[in-house]
Amino acid sequence: MTRFSIVATFVAFIVPLVSSQPASTSPSKTGPYNYGFDPYHKIQKRATDGPIFVEGIPVPDNVEPPVRPEIRQLRNDKYGWNLYLLALSMLQYTDQDDPLSYYQLAGIHGIPFQSWNGVEPKSKQTKNTGYCTHASVLFPTWHRPYLALFEKSLYTYAQEIASWYPNETERNSYIEAAKTWRMPYWDWALDPPDDESIFIPEFTTSGIRVNGPAGTQYIANPLYSYRFNPLDTSSFHYVGFQSWRSTQRYPTSNNADAVSQNTLAAKELDAQTNSLQQRIFTLLSRNEGYHAFSSKVFNSTEGRPHESIEAIHDVIHVSTGGRGHLYYIPFSAFDPIFFLHHTNVDRLTAIWQTMYPDEWITQYPAGENSYTTEVGDMVDANTPLTPFYSDAEGNFWTSNMARDTRVFGYVYEDTLGFPLNTSSASMSRKTLVSAIVTKYGHAGVGGIINAKQRRDTGADPRRWRTKFRVQEGKTLDTAPDFSRHSLIPDPPAEAIMNGDKYYEWLVNVNVPNRALESTFAIHFFLGPPPENVHQWGSARNLVGSVSVFAMLGMGNPKNQVVGTVPLTSALLKIISMGWVLSLDEQNVLPFLQKNLHVRVAKDSTQAIEPNKVPGLVIKIAKAEVKISATGEELPSWGPVQDLFTLPPTSK
Template identity: 30%
Template sequence: MSACPEKTYPIQGIPYTPDPQGTPPARQELSRWSTSSDPEERRQVSLFIRALDELQRRNPIENQFSYFRIAGIHGAPGQGWDQAPDPQEEFKGTKGYCYHNSYLFPTWHRPYMVLYEQCLHEIMQEKVQSISDAAVRKEWEQAARNWRLPFWDWAIEQEDTKKLGLPTVASSGQISILRLDGTGEEQSFANPLLKFTNWAPDTNGTLVETPMGDERMGKFKIQFTGVKPPEEHRLDFSKPKATSRWANDQVDAEWINGYARNELVGEAISQHKYMNEPELNLTVKAVVSRLLSPQYFSSYLPFSSTQWASSHPTDSLSLEMIHNNIHEWTGGSGVRSDGSFTQGHMANVPVSSFDPIFWMHHWFSSLLLNVDRLLALFQYINSAWLEDEDLLQTPLQPFHRDEDKTVWTSQEAKDWEKLGYTYPELVGRPDPQQVSRNVQVKYGTPVKALQPSWQGLASCPGVNDDEFQDYIINVKYDRYALDGYPYKIKFFLHVDDQNDIPLGEVYNFSTPLNLGCGNCSTQKAQGVLSKAQVPITLHLHELVRERYSGIPSLRSFSYTPDEKPGLQPNFISNFLEGALIWTVTTNTGELVDLTQFSGLEVNVLTARASFDDTNVALYQPAQGLQDPVSAHTRKAMWCSAQVVSMEITLRCLLPPETTTKYRCNCKSQLA
């Protein structure tokens, strides 16, 4: 593939002939598609794997359509692409290409994904032309024409493994695919979805495995350490020849050659193992249900981004927040139980796009494909989009719509069908209410399981077959508090010195400011903050039902009030003031002194939610919740965690015995 120097590469999507309903081919869920027995889909898998392998082996120095150069658009090595302004130079008030913590986050990634898809499809077409038998070639041409890059739905158990996590096609070293002939025979193939290996020319011009920061990479070498000095364990991303997931960066055999502990991806996504009920264990599934619930967001803007703005309490959730956590859970960070350090490319913004799973992730919501999918579903169900004209017309560099340097904008990226694809839920353009109903049936079962009759249980305070008391933790934080280096805010219920029950976490997924990320530096200078939301209703319900295993009974919590356990606000507010704690840790597991961590505000809120036959649950409309006023502004010394049910407020002091954990330890007061 090449482009004339005067022309730019047009990102337009794969050409298609509409089906009888007028819609383009649909993207498929990765675990189902990759294990399908359908002849056409088996051909598609074979073509896709071969095309990805070739893309990854292209010369990164000479070819802007190599995997390395396309992945590099997202962050490192910070070089220009397709005649767009160099990301190190200032344009439109910022530097760089990628928009994180921005309302343009979903729309920027949409043409980016299509660029990747187009490059793969063009290689697939070339592969098909090598088939000599005309009849066989026609079948493979049809398969290529109908192929669209699949999405990884990380919110459901994978069809092949029956577990949360990566499907086999993204985690095995070898994969069996059809030969490019009509025999139907398979061959074993090194799996390019497991990791990306960088190939660069040696002194003889031969492409060999090369560290991404090697001098031979010239201006494209990656120079990035993922830990803020002077921490001992520095994540040197210039050393690896290949990408890793949950690897020990202190072991060269793992870090340099690329290593994947894929089983830890599933463990990270499903981390609330104290729950006995299988449906209640799938809390990430319930978050997707909430994200796509009718009327949960006041507008498109809070749905799209982690960027904080004064708004309704339910608006603290966002597509980008879930996306950030999946990045960390897939790449890995921190310390394992055996004391070893684990890291991965997906958890670090500048190099996250080099992991092949990155592209399937983003199609789900558009991580990236699953991200785009969630974006499309939200658009379809809510008929919502950007309304600000400046945002709509902001150039999404470096992506061009034609050969004449016309840059994509969010206005042009609104209609995914014009880019040649749709999603399974939207084939035939069904009624939006039916789409909403189908989505909630798929993702809302953990919430539905709260109904006493669903499990054959008696009602308990705060929950019955008609409604339940819903609880969320809203977080306002400074994404760049550690100068842009990664950190996570983790929430627990404290039992004793040996037991802290995990509730959820928030990952900042930021680029270090010293790497020249203009978007990051601009936001830091302007004091732009971020938001997140951790729903905790399922966790609290499990505790009050006393069905968890491996953890002392709820009665053993010394701060549990002497009344019948339930989800009623009086009980939960007293319970949380003694049990709820939170910490901030770096991506090497180091606890951050919270007195030195500015900009963090935590609020716990509650409202009634009703069960609904159509949508599983109807959460209280955003405008119906009372937005509490922070009790204090000195966030470094005071936390403002509050439980609000129109009349109850908790005020919490920083415990004198620790500076690394905040804990609610004071009595509730009537507002």
């Protein structure tokens, strides 16, 4: 086998896309950056006589690799930011016939359901899926070499672009920035500045200014959409997708002139903020084993639903995709948000590995088909992560090989100094725990405890509970505001704590992954939901959602998936409003039985009666949680206790 790596990528089949005319800065015309020459002719072409294999970005021995930054951090670094936009744009305009083009890299995940890198489908049953391993314990680790391949492609372009700046001082600055450049992640649960949505403004504009070797220009924004050139209607033969020549989010129609409605994506994601923060905090606080962490598939031997990184990940696809490309598995990787989103999933996986270094993959059956795996195939830490070769001899990456991100040449700020393939029990986790609490722990009781530690309220819990006794048992006839901009204060810690313990409340959902043979969302509200299905995902009284990111034919129709919706943050607001006296069962249970509502939306726009969803089971549960006395450890969860089953009706 001939050895070559993706260091020498690009590009065997380039169509000239850049003119040699002077650079234009007019916002009225957007396209790729105009370098004044064809940049692809300056880049070393990849050998074509053998398969591609994935290597990490080289890092000197005994040196910690560079950090992948959060996208808002990268935005503040003018050199790294310009290189990112230029490299991503250049990759998107690479000819689609090249195996390392944006089109083909995205196509590994799903459409066009073709062999990549010479790796053929396992059977007729798997040929109409992508390589990605959904509903599998391999879900987090399969994406690690996939993201590394994408990152290396961007990195290679960034090195070249940096060398093209004509001014020596500027060129040297870009070359230095390029040496440690790494792909950003988008933390979709991190509180943004007060005047900004979590859905950052750079996702919402069709054009963007960038400073390149030929000066500042206004180019087609590579974070806004990917433009197909050409659109393969034989592969994208579904309604809407066969017409859209660029990726869409909440498209205005199924026609070719459709445009994305990014304001809707921003509203839906912002409405999920508290829920996402609580879900991540719970995921990182509870160690239920690697299977529970990694996969949304219900494990009948464990006996109860659980939270997983895959289930949380599904919410982002559904909330931001809105019946566009990101919303459906086969098309999702074409949206530029996909790689930012999955890099954050990889970061959260690395954090979980740091917290629980002795937990790892055990053998478990695949829950869905992938291009090279059939439902029921037993997979484990040595299963090949196809189609990603690790060397020229034809060996594939495995989860064991990809366990530590350092093999690919990167770390995250949260995992800096923590090896992910050995126990780090002897290392101090105080800094990491503090970061987790700061970023994700303030949406629930943890935030109240931290506030109390900063300033003791001195509240008398007896006065607090007496003050609102007349409101107990209320049925809500208006929608409370649970949004991140809500002005409802939190109650004092004394009103909810029993010493160093309190109760967490949550909804556990169990449903067949193919219950509706498409993607759907199960929304939960305290108080009356909006009448209009289009308003459910952004309602002020939305508590959270379980999203089922599904595709026809991928999995076993009987395959059960699970997810959770934390209720505690919303209940704290309810306590502050005087409608519930405490988090104790005798107060919360009757309130939830009267006021918790469920709605189901298929394909973002179609209301489905919950009792028409086959196999849907919704249970309300509580768990006693102990707060760390020192603040150096995450909360400790007791057993989760199911209290009642919510009838799957609209109430």
